Structure formats: C-alpha cells, structure tokens
Amino acid sequence: MTEGGWEEKIDVNNVFKLQPARPVTSFGVGAIKSIDETLKELKKKDIDKLLVVTGSAGYKNSGAWDPIEQALKENDIEYSLYNKVRPNPTYTICDEAADIGKNLGAKATMGIGGGSPIDVAKTVAVLLEYPDKKAKQFYEEGVVIEKAVPIIAINTTHGTGTEVDSFAVAQSDGLYKPLIISPNIYPTYSIEDPSLTRSLSPEQTIATSVDAMNHVTESATTMITNPYSISLAKETVRLTVKYLPMAIAEPNNITARYWLMYASAIAGISFDIALLHITHVMEHAMSALNPKVIHGIGLGILLPSVIKSIYPAVPEVLSAIYNPIIPELKGVPGEAEYAAKKVEEWLFGIDLTQKLTEYFTKDDIPKLTETALNPLFGMLLAIAPIEATEEVIKKIYEDSLVPISK
Numbered sequence: 302m303t304e305g306g307w308e309e310k311i312d313v314n315n316v317f318k319l320q321p322a323r324p325v326t327s328f329g330v331g332a333i334k335s336i337d338e339t340l341k342e343l344k345k346k347d348i349d350k351l352l353v354v355t356g357s358a359g360y361k362n363s364g365a366w367d368p369i370e371q372a373l374k375e376n377d378i379e380y381s382l383y384n385k386v387r388p389n390p391t392y393t394i395c396d397e398a399a400d401i402g403k404n405l406g407a408k409a410t411m412g413i414g415g416g417s418p419i420d421v422a423k424t425v426a427v428l429l430e431y432p433d434k435k436a437k438q439f440y441e442e443g444v445v446i447e448k449a450v451p452i453i454a455i456n457t458t459h460g461t462g463t464e465v466d467s468f469a470v471a472q473s474d475g476l477y478k479p480l481i482i483s484p485n486i487y488p489t490y491s492i493e494d495p496s497l498t499r500s501l502s503p504e505q506t507i508a509t510s511v512d513a514m515n516h517v518t519e520s521a522t523t524m525i526t527n528p529y530s531i532s533l534a535k536e537t538v539r540l541t542v543k544y545l546p547m548a549i550a551e552p553n554n555i556t557a558r559y560w561l562m563y564a565s566a567i568a569g570i571s572f573d574i575a576l577l578h579i580t581h582v583m584e585h586a587m588s589a590l591n592p593k594v595i596h597g598i599g600l601g602i603l604l605p606s607v608i609k610s611i612y613p614a615v616p617e618v619l620s621a622i623y624n625p626i627i628p629e630l631k632g633v634p635g636e637a638e639y640a641a642k643k644v645e646e647w648l649f650g651i652d653l654t655q656k657l658t659e660y661f662t663k664d665d666i667p668k669l670t671e672t673a674l675n676p677l678f679g680m681l682l683a684i685a686p687i688e689a690t691e692e693v694i695k696k697i698y699e700d701s702l703v704p705i706s707k
C-alpha cells in the first residue's frame with residue numbers, strides 16, 4: 302500500500318460540511334492582547350455584562366487573567382466570576398454557574414482554561430437563554446439547543462479542541478458523561494495564546510497533547526470521515542510527535558508550545574467535522590465512574606488496545622497518520638498488533654506509563670462496559686470503523702489493564 306492509500310478509500314459520494322460555522326480565532330504568542338478588541342466588539346452589540354467561568358487557580362497562574370481583568374475594566378464591562386469548575390464538571394456545577402450569570406443579567410460567557418471551564422461556559426451560555434431549564438435536560442433528555450448567548454473561549458491548554466468546536470461535555474454525579482452538540486455553541490471568539498500554556502505541569506502537558514492525538518485517531522477513522530479531517534490528523538500527529546518531548550523537557554519552550562497548541566486546534570477542527578468514536582466513549586465511561594481519571598491519561602491508557610481493534614478495518618488511514626511514529630507500516634490489516642505495540646512504546650517514551658489498573662480493577666469492567674454502551678453514546682459508537690459490540694468494548698478494557706507488550 303502506498304502512502305496515499307487512504308485517498309482511494311474516501312467515499313466521494315459522502316457530502317460533508319468542509320467549513321461549518323466557526324469562531325473567530327486569534328492564534329499566536331501575544332494573542333491574549335486581542336481580548337481588548339473582542340470586548341469592544343461585544344460592547345458594540347450592547348453586551349455589557351458577562352459571566353467569567355474558570356477553575357480555581359489556572360486562570361491566574363497561566364497569565365491570562367491580568368490582561369482580561371484590565372480589558373474588562375477599560376471597556377466598562379460588568380462581570381461575575383465563577384471559579385469553581387473542576388476537571389470532569391457536573392451538571393450541578395453548570396447550573397450553579399448559570400444561577401450566578403442569571404443574577405448578574407449576563408449577556409455573554411467567557412471560559413478561561415482547558416476543556417472543563419470552556420465547556421461549562423458553553424453550557425451556561427445555553428442555560429442563560431433557557432432560564433427555566435437545567436443542564437441535565439440538554440445533556441440527557443434531548444432538549445434541542447436553538448440559541449445561546451455569545452461565548453468567548455480563552456484556551457490555556459493544548460488538547461481540548463472545544464475552543465474551535467460545537468460540542469460540550471458534562472456529567473451526572475457518577476453515572477454518565479454525555480455531550481451536547483449544536484452549531485449554537487461554537488464560541489463566538491476564541492483566543493489561543495501559546496504563552497498561556499507554559500505553566501502546565503508535565504502531566505497536564507502530556508495529558509492534553511495525548512487528548513489531541515486521540516481526537517484525530519478517531520476523527521480520521523469514523524465512518525463519516527473526510528479528506529480534510531484526515532489531512533489535519535496527519536499534521537496533528539506529526540507536530541505532536543516532534544514537539545511534545547521538547548515541551549516536556551523544557552516547559553518554557555515557546556516554539557514547542559506554539560506547535561502543540563496549533564496541533565490541538567487543528568485536531569479540534571478535524572473532529573468537529575468528522576466526530577469521534579470508541580476511545581472517547583470508553584474514556585467518558587471511565588471518568589464518569591471515577592472522576593479522578595484525567596481525560597488525556599484515560600485516553601492514553603485505551604489507545605493501544607483501540608488501535609489493535611480498529612486497525613484491520615482502517616489500515617490505510619492509521620498507517621498514514623502514524624507514519625511519524627511507525628514509518629515502516631505498510632497499511633495492511635496484519636500489522637494491527639505491531640502498530641498497537643509501537644504506539645504504546647511511544648506513549649511509554651513520553652512517560653505515559655499508566656494502564657487501566659491505575660484507576661480500576663478487572664471487576665469494574667462489566668460496569669465500565671455497561672456505562673460505555675449507554676444509549677447516550679450510541680450515535681458515536683454507530684460511526685466507529687468496527688461494530689462496537691459489548692464484546693469489543695469489554696475486550697478493549699481487558700486489553701488495557703496491562704501493557705500490550707506483556
């Protein structure tokens with residue numbers, strides 16, 4: 302199989318949205334200064350009150366808050382600060398933040414941080430337009446999102462993708478971690494300034510970049526994938542493999558941070574169009590049942606076994622996107638186990654050595670499997686490149702308990 306083998310597998314009859322509605326995204330070192338211009342734009346639209354949604358410390362440690370606070374003051378925009386978002390945020394957190402926004406009369410939301418604060422800001426933007434409704438009704442009961450107030454996303458990590466996409470994720474207390482999808486929850490404005498990612502810990506650095514790698518592993522292999530998503534996937538993997546070790550060794554290396562943030566953004570665009578499948582569904586089951594699971598680490602735990610399972614169905618695409626790690630792949634089904642072992646080796650090389658036993662035991666697998674198979678995730682499992690049966694899901698969890706190479 303040649304390097305371009307995946308092109309022959311593209312269904313030319315698949316009509317996709319190459320460019321759905323998107324945020325206006327300011328990208329580059331120093332982009333945070335554009336917050337002033339953004340707030341001026343909002344002011345012109347009569348938006349003079351907003352809810353800031355963030356975690357407890359990162360918004361200050363990252364260096365994002367000082368220029369934002371100054372711009373809010375200078376543009377005379379009244380705000381309330383909700384800084385209690387934790388990783389894997391719950392519906393309760395979304396509802397609590399929305400109440401603060403309602404009390405203020407907020408006409409927009411601003412999420413500062415990684416996926417969790419920005420997703421809560423998106424959810425609150427919806428709740429402000431539906432004051433009688435609760436987050437659960439949108440996440441679990443299928444209430445359609447027809448409107449939301451403007452959302453500003455200030456990204457301080459390099460993994461989430463939420464700053465460029467139309468999704469948000471939240472969870473019930475210890476049961477499910479579903480997502481909402483709506484063109485109305487694209488941020489209106491996004492700011493991606495790589496200098497804000499320099500304070501990420503080594504573990505956050507690894508977890509967020511591995512999240513981006515998983516976004517494209519899935520987006521490039523869904524049943525509804527497209528050439529654009531696959532091209533972005535190839536570039537995401539190439540840049541992550543090149544610059545992640547650099548950022549781990551030198552957290553202040555702004556060139557490395559720039560390219561990792563860029564890789565994460567294009568990965569977000571890739572899965573915004575082509576969606577995700579098995580790995581994210583299975584990880585969401587893990588972090589729903591144990592909120593201590595860090596999203597990117599959970600995905601890294603599952604990735605080798607997922608590759609082993611799906612590779613025979615999509616060898617052309619996976620060999621092309623993983624070329625920077627495993628150039629010897631030919632794109633034939635028989636390489637599945639080899640590819641999985643090599644990806645695991647790469648993960649171990651960047652110090653992501655955890656396996657499923659870090660968070661769960663073998664006895665938890667039936668519950669994990671049942672959670673992953675909840676109908677809330679059915680839409681994503683239906684577009685996986687293989688049939689995601691109970692047996693398949695269970696086997697991937699089992700294979701992820703210990704290293705594949707053992």
Ligand SMILES: [Fe+2]
Pocket residue numbers: 461512516581596
């Ligand atoms: Fe993710």
